[in-house]
Amino acid sequence: MSEQVELEITMEVEEDRLIFKWNTEKLKKTLDYDASRCSGCGLCQFVCPCDAIELGPIPEIATGEIDAPKVMVDQNKCSYCGLCSAVCLTKAMKLKMGDEYINDSPDYPQFLKDIKIDEEKCIPCVLCEHACPNDSITAELRIPKKEDLVIYEEEPGKIEGEITIDKDKCTYCGLCERLCNAIEISWRDLTPNNPAPGYDIRVVEDECDYCGLCEKICPDEAIKVKCKTDVKREIKELEWSGEIKIDREKCLTCGWCKAACPRDAIHVTKAFEGEIRLHHPEKCDPVGCKACLNICPSNVWFIPETLEEKEKFDKIAFNQDFCGFCGACEKACPEKIIEVIRTDVRYTKPNETPWSRMWEQTFLKLVGKAEEEPRIRIVKIQREEEEEPLPAEEEIPELTPEMREKLSQSIKKAREILREKKVRMLTEKGKTEKVIESVKKELEAAQ
């Protein structure tokens, strides 16, 4: 029936990556699966049109019982179409068609998820870098060391002074700490119910020489320095620069950076809108299990601490602001307590191609808005009407001359109005409201 085509399907392993290749003379396709990035959310398996993807035992992997791959691809069933790579939120699945990654091609729709720094509002500072759960943000700050800026000709004596930091104003941006060793900020591990990275700041007064550079660098005007001793020193101009670098390959648009930024300088657009629901929370064992905590790539889950949190969430809690609605937690929970509902999806409109519809439907399937199969219409027929009996011969009321006169008079005015070009033009154009208004006025005036 068909001539043979030279087709080679191979699989290579490179550390955490499985690289599947589908090669013919004309077209070479590569499916690159990076297990270290995979969260086990199962979106790839949900959309695969060939049933080529199988999920591993996610709950057991999440609790740490088993060490197994979260996703397995049958390289022979796979069509190398790229739907899995389009819906993978962590970029664990990547498909290359020839030389181009599908995610870079205008012929395929992508999630519309983005992160943008508002350059006007950003200082920059270190907060977003501290907050990011997967090292996607780097604050490249080129702040000179204070030692290089404050030049002493000779060893100074004791320097007296005053330095106060207003903790209400301080946003723990970390710039002063970078500048000078005398300032120490207390950093903490972030939890979803407490996304602020810094919680305390103090000055090691022994080390402070009241040069005042920290006051200059502080963007919140929280530091006040008064040097009481007259010291012979040169304080150079404080010039520094920096920018926030985002690794878009790694960024999950979870929104931690946004939450940590006190200046509202980060704008995050997520791929999905949705909701997390907990059912039967009494079944949860947060001490022994921790599957959701382990598997979530966006650090959404936490164990409730305060009374308020305990009342709201019971055993296990989440901060929905950070959630990407990937559904990994739903797959991981051994008691099936978690339900992740995706209500809306944002994606780009690609060029018109033969596969546009299927791809769009796939994205819509993720939020339950895919088209249904057409339903049958039942044709309802009208009920037969009862035939009325014909009326008997009636007396015909008279149209008296008086009536005729009245009719004639009233209608005469109406006829004149119909001979107006403006009235006819506006009627034909469909501007009936205007016409009716002016006609009514004319007729009422005439009466």
Next chain:
Amino acid sequence: MSENPRVGVFICHCGSNIAGVVNIPELVESLKKLPNVYVEDYTYMCSDPGLKLITDKIREENLERVVVAACTPKLHEKLFRESLEEAGLNKYLLVVANIREQCSWVHKGDNVGATKKAEDLIKMAIERARLMEPQPRHTVPVERRVLVVGGGVAGITASLNLADMGYEVYLVEKNPSIGGHMAQLDKVFPYHDCSICILAPLMVEANRHPNITLLTYSEVESVSGWIGNFKVRIKKKPRYIKEEECTGCAICADYCPIEVPNEFDCGLGMRKAVYMPFPQATPTVYTIDPDHCVGCRNCEAVCDREAVDLNQKEEIIENTFGAIILATGYDPFDPTVKDNYGYGRFDNVVTSLELERMFCASGPTLGAVVRPSDGVPPKRVVFVQCVGSRDESVGRPYCSRVCCTYAVKESKEIKDHIPGCEVYVFYQDIRTFGKGFEEAYEEALSEYRIRFIRGRVSKIIEDPKTKNLIVRAEDTLRGQPVEVEADLVVLSVGLSPPTAQEKLLSAIEVPLSSDGFILERHPKLRPVETQVPGIYVAGCAQSPKDIQDSVSQAGAAAAKVAGLLSQGEVEIEPYVPIVNPDECWKCGVCATTCDRGVITVSKEGVSISVAGCEGCGACSGACPSGALQIPISTDAQITSQIDTALEEKKEYPLIIAFLCNWCAYEAADTAGLNKIRYPTNVRPIWVMCSARVNPQFVLEAFEKGADGVLIMGCYPQDCHYRTGFTKTQRRVEVLKEMLKSIGINPRRLRLESASASEGKKFARVIREFTEELRSLPTIGSELLEKTT
């Protein structure tokens, strides 16, 4: 021409159709009293002696105008016009008064009322006739190219017939291949010919014929224009495969990873996302299904002729055609809605078309008849007749004509495939009417021993373990209930109007009959013409029928088209408006309302392009000065009818009704055809389009004493002139406010829509309007009330 021309009135008895209700002698007496009128009556005016009577009397009595009071002008106006020409009179000096479809046929039982109405109608016609002027012959050239929509057996036959005659044909088919439903059948009745074997050569011929341009995977987007000159826009959908390069080798399908149910196999088999619907598909090329393609590009990679073009765009093809044949076929009835039969829920209940696919040696089961649940051949098969036919509850009251004969055929085929199998057929009637059909039925009874049981199947139940079915019915000839356990049930589904028709009808406006199929011009005499001149219909698109009748009808349509095209020109009515430059205000209202762009207004005056005008009359209806007139439908002609109808009010209430040519007037005629009775209180006036109605007419009617005015046109989305009814809606909105302001109850003016087949609705509207007006006092009394 004289000021007061002499009018000859010829009243037809139409046997007893008119004479049995309308008192003709009384009519004749009354009409003779009118000045300058000559009256004759005869049994059958349309017969040879009747026509001769007209011609002779014109000469003898020096008649200058003619009124024929008979059946609807739609039927014989042309014939009567010829008898005028015979006598040397211009044929446009004739007016036909419709006293049959719109009088005697609908007012049976009220002879007195009918006679009064007939008198009024004839008098109206007389006054109109007096104002008719002789018109020259208008012709337009005819394009020698035909568009055939639908590539089933009817479309293919019509195309081949016309192509062989030397005409250029475009055959447009929405599916990737021509062949239609006949290609899905295994054998055809009554001699069990192999269906695709007899069809395939025709398909091949249609593809290679030099005069036929085959456009598959294409749809008609829009049609404008008129007979002889249809401007059509066809959209060719992208296959994403270059037709010229594809050899049909199938390698792309081999490497396509996506499998979906094959529509051609009724979902019993699968196809790939890149596919050819069946082996003999014409043209023999593959198509990528954009509803299921995932973009893996395997097909592109493996095709060594570079035939895959994923950037292919849709193509628009525009051309002008002299005539159009609609051969859009049918859809098989979907029995899912008949819940008691369990189709869709029970695995082993299949439709007759699905069974055909099983019979086919190249079908999904390779010719084996098996139960879908386990793939085992059945031992007892039950056929259920009239599924989706003769059934009011699913909106299909009609008989689908072919099911009895195909059930006879299929039941014999099952016995041929599975010799020991028992076959039962549950029927209401066995209608095997055609040549060889009765003999086939006899053979099924006597030789094949198929058991025919007369009784409707009430319910089918499934045994969840075996998946067998228990069929419950009543054996009406024995008078006892019967239950049969079958392992396969075949539902003989009827033929429904195709769902694709809806889309086509938004491009081509042809009225439908009440069963949803395309309405023919006349059920007996004009079965292949639609209501629109130049558009013809053939095959199941017009009504359910078998292959031989479809082929015959296709031949008839081809002949009609050839008749039209062979003359090179076609005559049109003098409906193009003419301007009286002395009265014209050059206001431009006419140009604004004409959306064909046919009218231009400059300071020199108004000019009208004859080629573009379709004669709706909207311009004349909008003209404030009355300078723009249509020769066969002038303001004076219409107002004279209004005045005459109201001169002597013979009944109360009295409604003046303006009926549009394409829909409302037809609906009134349909009411007549179906003999639906309604009150006599209406006096209809024919207009080409409801937009012809100048608001001044409405005021004239009220001024002269009409109790109610009815304007009836097409449904706004179906208007023959597209926007005509919408224009009328605007004018009525303004009119109603005006009436309110001058003190006349606006309920006296009524705007309604109907389609050509809605006779019942027309009757209901007249009935309701009459009742409503009866509750109001006579016109004018509300004005008196205002002052007192």
